[in-house]
Amino acid sequence: MAIELAPSILSANFARLGDDAKAALDGGGALLHVDVMDGHFVPNITIGPLVVASLRKTLPHAILDCHLMIENPDDYIPAFAEAGASWISVHQEACLHLYRTLQLIESHGCKAGVVLNPATPVHTLDEVLDMVHHVLVMSVNPGFGGQQFIPGALRKIRTLVEVREALELTFRIAIDGGVSQDTVGEIVRAGAEILIAGNAIFGKGDIRENAKKLLEAARSATLTRA
Ligand code: DX5
Ligand code: ZN
DSSP, X not given: OOOEEEEBGGGSXXXXXXXXXXXXXXXXXXXXXXXXXXXXXXSOBOOOHHHHHHHHHHOTTOOEEEEEEOSSGGGTHHHHHHHTOXXXXXXXGGOTTHHHHHHHHHHTTOEEEEEEOTTSOGGGGTTTGGGOSEXXXXXXXXXXXXXXXXXXXXXXXXXXXXXXXXHTOOOEEEEESSOSTTTHHHHHHHTOOEEEESHHHHSSSOHHHHHHHHHHHHHHHHTTOO
């Protein structure tokens, strides 16, 4: 499957969000990753449906990937879909009725994804892998950008690749947290396809160039994939 870069706007300058987002897409970002935090599921507060609606207005054709790090996601899925989300992912740990929540996302016309915290094993998703568009492996504790990559995530990616092959499924594998020039090679070689990166793209320097170079590093690592 193709390697795609998903710039995470969490590290963008929110006073010029449209321009930062455009620069990241220009640099090769295939979609925009939007981190939604409620101050309960994670210790930080970020973006609501209003910001998604503004992004949708400014970037009518962009894929907007909303990563919900919130409690009671069912209460907000309709609002994010209405605001223009393309993909919506929810945390396994936040969903008492994960199956129902994934159905709810699909019923609103969005691609459904499921996310695993660093401490949550892959096998907790066994019963839903055939109904998700993507599985997102967190490689940091969710809540903040700019943290260090947790290497155990690589094992989870490898397990997902094996399970997908064994069960002949088609979900895509995404990774979120600490993706940088230093880590992207081993991440891609483990089998991740959607690379979510915040700080490495928006942190410092030229956004467009940062995205371009990270994508180049990721693609060249596929040539040496085991
Ligand atoms: C963290 C978020 C990430 C975050 C990643 O909770 O889910 O999407 O933006 O940031 P970096 O790439 O800086 O680790
Ligand atoms: Zn995220």
